[in-house]
Amino acid sequence: xxxxxxxxxxxxxxxxVVASALGCALGIVAGALPGITISMGLxxxxxxxxxxDPATAMSxxxxxxxxxxxxxxxSAILLNIPGTPSAVMTGIxxxxxxxxxxxxxxxxxxxxxxFIGGWVGWAALVLLAPLLARVALSFGAPELFAxxxxxxxxxxxxxxxxxxxGLLAGxxxxxxxxxxxxxxxxxxxxxxxQVELQAGISFLAAxxxxxxxxxxxxxLRSEGPRPPSRPxxxxxxxxxxxxxxxxxxxxxxxxxxxxxxAVGIVPGTGGAIAAVLAYxxxxxxxxxxxxxxxxxxxxxxxxxxxxxxxxxxALIPTLTLGxxxxxxxxxxxxxxxxxxxxxxxxxxxxxxxxxxGILTTFAIAKFWTVILTLLGIKAFVQVLRVPASMLFPAVAxxxxxxxxxxxNSVFDCFIMAGLGVLGYFLTQWRFPLMxxxxxxxxxxxxxxxxxxSLVISGGDVTTFIRRPVSAAxxxxxxxxxxxxxPWRRWARAxxxxxxxxxxxxxx
Amino acid sequence: xxxxxxxxxxSLLTAVxxxxxxxxxxxxxxxxEMIIIFEAGGAADISGRMLAQVAxxxxxxxxxxxxxxxxxxxxxxxxxANSRPDGYxxxxxxxxxxxxxxxxxxxxxxxxxxxxxxxxxEPTAIAVRADAPWASLKEFVADARxxxxxxxxxxxxxGSFTHISAAALAHKARIEVRHVPLGARRMPSLxxxxxxxxxxxxxxxxxxxKAGKVRVLGISxxxxxxxxxxxxxxxxxxxxxxxxxxxxxxAPKGLPEAAVKRLEAAFREAAQSESYRALAxxxxxxxxxxxxxxxxxxxxxxxxxxxxVIKELGIAKK
Amino acid sequence: MSxxxxxxxxxxxxxxxxxxxxxxxxxxxxxxxxxxxPATMPFALGIALIVLAITLGAAALAGGAGDAGxxxxxxxxxxxxxxILAYVAAVPLAGFKASTALFLFAGALWGGQRVVPAGLFxxxxxxxxxxxxxxxxxxxxxxxxx
Numbered sequence: 001x002x003x004x005x006x007x008x009x010x011x012x013x014x015x016x017v018v019a020s021a022l023g024c025a026l027g028i029v030a031g032a033l034p035g036i037t038i039s040m041g042l043x044x045x046x047x048x049x050x051x052x053d054p055a056t057a058m059s060x061x062x063x064x065x066x067x068x069x070x071x072x073x074x075s076a077i078l079l080n081i082p083g084t085p086s087a088v089m090t091g092i093x094x095x096x097x098x099x100x101x102x103x104x105x106x107x108x109x110x111x112x113x114x115f116i117g118g119w120v121g122w123a124a125l126v127l128l129a130p131l132l133a134r135v136a137l138s139f140g141a142p143e144l145f146a147x148x149x150x151x152x153x154x155x156x157x158x159x160x161x162x163x164x165x166g167l168l169a170g171x172x173x174x175x176x177x178x179x180x181x182x183x184x185x186x187x188x189x190x191x192x193x194q195v196e197l198q199a200g201i202s203f204l205a206a207x208x209x210x211x212x213x214x215x216x217x218x219x220l221r222s223e224g225p226r227p228p229s230r231p232x233x234x235x236x237x238x239x240x241x242x243x244x245x246x247x248x249x250x251x252x253x254x255x256x257x258x259x260x261x262a263v264g265i266v267p268g269t270g271g272a273i274a275a276v277l278a279y280x281x282x283x284x285x286x287x288x289x290x291x292x293x294x295x296x297x298x299x300x301x302x303x304x305x306x307x308x309x310x311x312x313x314a315l316i317p318t319l320t321l322g323x324x325x326x327x328x329x330x331x332x333x334x335x336x337x338x339x340x341x342x343x344x345x346x347x348x349x350x351x352x353x354x355x356x357g358i359l360t361t362f363a364i365a366k367f368w369t370v371i372l373t374l375l376g377i378k379a380f381v382q383v384l385r386v387p388a389s390m391l392f393p394a395v396a397x398x399x400x401x402x403x404x405x406x407x408n409s410v411f412d413c414f415i416m417a418g419l420g421v422l423g424y425f426l427t428q429w430r431f432p433l434m435x436x437x438x439x440x441x442x443x444x445x446x447x448x449x450x451x452x453s454l455v456i457s458g459g460d461v462t463t464f465i466r467r468p469v470s471a472a473x474x475x476x477x478x479x480x481x482x483x484x485x486p487w488r489r490w491a492r493a494x495x496x497x498x499x500x501x502x503x504x505x506x507x
Numbered sequence: 508x509x510x511x512x513x514x515x516x517x518s519l520l521t522a523v524x525x526x527x528x529x530x531x532x533x534x535x536x537x538x539x540e541m542i543i544i545f546e547a548g549g550a551a552d553i554s555g556r557m558l559a560q561v562a563x564x565x566x567x568x569x570x571x572x573x574x575x576x577x578x579x580x581x582x583x584x585x586x587x588a589n590s591r592p593d594g595y596x597x598x599x600x601x602x603x604x605x606x607x608x609x610x611x612x613x614x615x616x617x618x619x620x621x622x623x624x625x626x627x628x629e630p631t632a633i634a635v636r637a638d639a640p641w642a643s644l645k646e647f648v649a650d651a652r653x654x655x656x657x658x659x660x661x662x663x664x665x666g667s668f669t670h671i672s673a674a675a676l677a678h679k680a681r682i683e684v685r686h687v688p689l690g691a692r693r694m695p696s697l698x699x700x701x702x703x704x705x706x707x708x709x710x711x712x713x714x715x716x717k718a719g720k721v722r723v724l725g726i727s728x729x730x731x732x733x734x735x736x737x738x739x740x741x742x743x744x745x746x747x748x749x750x751x752x753x754x755x756x757x758a759p760k761g762l763p764e765a766a767v768k769r770l771e772a773a774f775r776e777a778a779q780s781e782s783y784r785a786l787a788x789x790x791x792x793x794x795x796x797x798x799x800x801x802x803x804x805x806x807x808x809x810x811x812x813x814x815x816v817i818k819e820l821g822i823a824k825k
Numbered sequence: 826m827s828x829x830x831x832x833x834x835x836x837x838x839x840x841x842x843x844x845x846x847x848x849x850x851x852x853x854x855x856x857x858x859x860x861x862x863p864a865t866m867p868f869a870l871g872i873a874l875i876v877l878a879i880t881l882g883a884a885a886l887a888g889g890a891g892d893a894g895x896x897x898x899x900x901x902x903x904x905x906x907x908x909i910l911a912y913v914a915a916v917p918l919a920g921f922k923a924s925t926a927l928f929l930f931a932g933a934l935w936g937g938q939r940v941v942p943a944g945l946f947x948x949x950x951x952x953x954x955x956x957x958x959x960x961x962x963x964x965x966x967x968x969x970x971x
Binding site: 039040042043046047050136137138139140141180181182183184185186187188195196198199200267268317321322323324327328330331334337338340342343344345346347407408409452455456458 | 546547548549550552553556557560573574575576577578579581582585610612613614656657659664665666685687688689690691692694695696698699700701702710713714715717718720782785786789790824
């Protein structure tokens with residue numbers, strides 16, 4: 001008990017609270033800039049933490065982690081470029097809402113839903129960590145494969161207009177992701193002798209190109225997806241989501257927070273996958289599913305709540321097992337080691353004060369993130385007042401520097417530009433782009449876990465249905481697809497045949 | 508007139524020569540870029556960054572770490588080998604150099620680099636869950652002989668250092684096991700029971716080892732850290748593979764001698780600093796300093812061993 | 826007109842699928858310990874690509890099939906597209922800062938700005954990128970061959 005109090009007090013010292021604010025601010029900026037990932041923001045601060053005490057050091061880093069998740073939504077909403085992988089779904093409805101002149105409201109919804117989802121993850125971390133950590137270990141390769149497959153079923157629902165075009169786009173995305181070293185035996189596939197291609201196509205670079213380049217091309221002489229005139233000056237109060245909006249997003253945010261937490265717990269997943277699953281779930285539950293993709297508040301809330309749920313979820317295996325739940329938590333683990341602390345079962349026994357310090361600091365970071373982003377909204381939305389002739393060239397430059405920064409590779413800039421060209425033509429040909437993006441996110445783990453499962457089981461395909469969790473997820477995936485098939489149209493098409501072939505059917 | 512002209516020429520020449528000499532003596536005079544061949548935040552990255560941070564104090568110029576991850580280090584290694592050997596691009600490399608080149612993932616071999624200083628050595632460990640039925644590596648091997656192809660050893664990826672090490676060990680011990688490429692999922696897979704054992708470097712298991720969740724059956728060479736004291740080496744057991752994971756500073760071929768000397772001194776000094784020694788202790792890596800010539804000889808010897816093993820195993824690309 | 830174009834697009838995807846399958850045919854076959862092997866996924870994808878593309882082509886021939894119609898590719902779009910490609914190609918040669926400043930200047934002019942504001946914008950943004958990416962986040966932006 002003394003440790004608990006001591007831990008909480010250590011997180012409430014003024015220097016710890018200030019470190020948290022600084023971390024959040026840096027995290028928000030890092031998250032908002034495409035190509036600067038949360039992990040990069042964390043690594044940048046690692047040397048700074050060498051000289052700090054554990055409470056201050058972790059406070060700083062957890063601030064970056066928390067702030068970064070919310071920061072990613074800002075560029076997704078304003079520019080339709082996801083700042084982090086986790087913000088991949090946020091732009092769909094967020095940018096749509098911004099185009100209608102409600103950028104402030106969209107960011108406000110993102111901030112509050114992040115806050116709600118974040119607390120779900122936090123509660124799970126505080127109350128159920130050791131129990132959930134054990135659950136995480138039951139997630140092997142077959143379960144991960146089933147989870148990715150479940151995510152892939154969402155492709156169908158992004159194929160409005162033409163299901164064939166949607167599926168084709170999805171396959172194109174999967175084709176792109178087969179480039180590189182094969183995930184199981186390391187054979188080069190479609191690399192044409194290029195060392196850089198061995199590393200595969202960076203999905204972040206691909207995504208930046210697909211989303212941003214078509215916009216620049218269409219928008220530079222302002223006939224594109226942008227309000228034709230400058231948005232009118234609106235008072236600050238109108239930028240924020242109304243109470244009605246908040247009531248509307250509460251339930252989907254709680255759900256999405258739970259999905260995010262669950263996904264975050266499983267090592268080898270991350271915010272992007274959580275956002276995809278949560279978005280689909282929110283649409284399924286919504287009273288107005290037709291608004292999704294057209295600026296639905298729930299469509300912004302779900303992915304944002306999910307990726308903040310991931311932070312709490314990912315910290316569960318990190319702290320209790322010493323196994324990072326996602327890439328940023330791997331850096332947090334490294335930071336703990338530098339402090340001479342080993343995350344894992346011993347941390348709770350021997351350094352309970354540190355654990356409770358981290359939990360408190362994590363809560364403080366959530367408040368800072370809300371405060372800082374709310375303060376920033378007014379400045380953020382000014383971006384949309386920049387004339388098209390300046391905004392779009394700047395966006396293009398941002399895509400170049402962003403795609404370069406991911407792995408310090410000019411090659412990735414070329415990949416980004418190439419996919420941008422593809423994105424432009426597909427847009428003009430009325431192909432949906434979201435299936436490609438989903439395939440980019442889910443494709444590589446899908447194949448990897450499918451094949452690893454078979455290596456582990458010794459080639460026994462029944463492993464997928466014999467393991468209960470995997471079987472349940474696969475059944476869910478089948479149901480999702482079945483629910484989206486046009487049964488009624490088929491029934492109508494088949495009706496005359498059935499009637500004709502069974503003359504005795506009707507007296 | 509001509510004498511005056513001659514004097515001007517001579518003095519000009521002297522001036523040029525002096526500045527040229529000065530330029531060499533003044534190395535380094537601008538920031539040095541250090542390519543790290545893995546993602547930001549991993550064990551190799553953190554040790555490289557920390558070392559660079561200490562070394563830049565004695566070099567008196569900043570060292571900028573640049574992560575060029577991908578394809579098990581191959582992308583970064585190619586970037587190092589292809590950069591200008593002017594002393595302003597160096598690379599923080601690992602044993603992946605020898606696996607990537609010998610597996611056929613790179614169009615060059617270890618001779619494409621110049622070697623500045625060897626800093627760390629890391630044993631490869633075979634770890635099992637604490638409740639596993641095998642008390643020793645001998646028992647594990649005996650069991651594996653009983654059921655060929657049944658026991659599974661997780662590694663960091665196909666052709667990775669941990670994969671080659673485990674495969675070489677299995678070859679020496681004449682057992683047939685299934686090597687599972689698990690990457691960062693090795694620990695959850697081991698604890699969750701997907702694989703019987705993992706081939707892994709100590710930094711990644713140290714916390715679970717201290718917590719008593721896993722046991723290490725054998726390591727590829729004696730580790731000085733307390734947590735691994737008394738663990739038998741593969742050599743003790745008669746299955747010496749002879750190669751070890753390492754980390755060190757390298758540069759593109761043709762680095763000027765002055766730059767080699769300067770960097771070598773700075774990095775050796777940094778490796779012996781108190782902060783770096785503390786990090787090595789915490790993360791269970793060994794500081795095994797070698798100078799430029801020693802590093803090169805070490806890499807050459809290791810290359811021979813790894814090349815032979817990969818050939819024997821028949822796993823290289825055609 | 827639209828149907829012919831849709832058909833051509835579908836044929837393009839069939840061609841892509843065939844080329845992909847041809848490239849995939851060189852991949853090593855599955856082994857006992859890796860049931861699917863490196864080639865299975867690419868083969869499945871190549872076939873899916875071709876089947877879907879043929880379906881798309883058939884729908885175009887049948888007349889629309891719920892197709893919202895194609896938006897024409899405009900010449901001014903292609904100008905911007907080529908501009909971006911030229912910019913990306915210039916980055917490794919001229920360095921990030923110079924090529925970015927030049928691109929921003931040209932882009933702003935093309936978008937309708939006058940010379941002076943376009944120039945100020947280009948220089949200002951180049952400085953901003955330097956401050957944020959190089960100084961704050963320590964990204965070593967490409968310096969070019971100079």
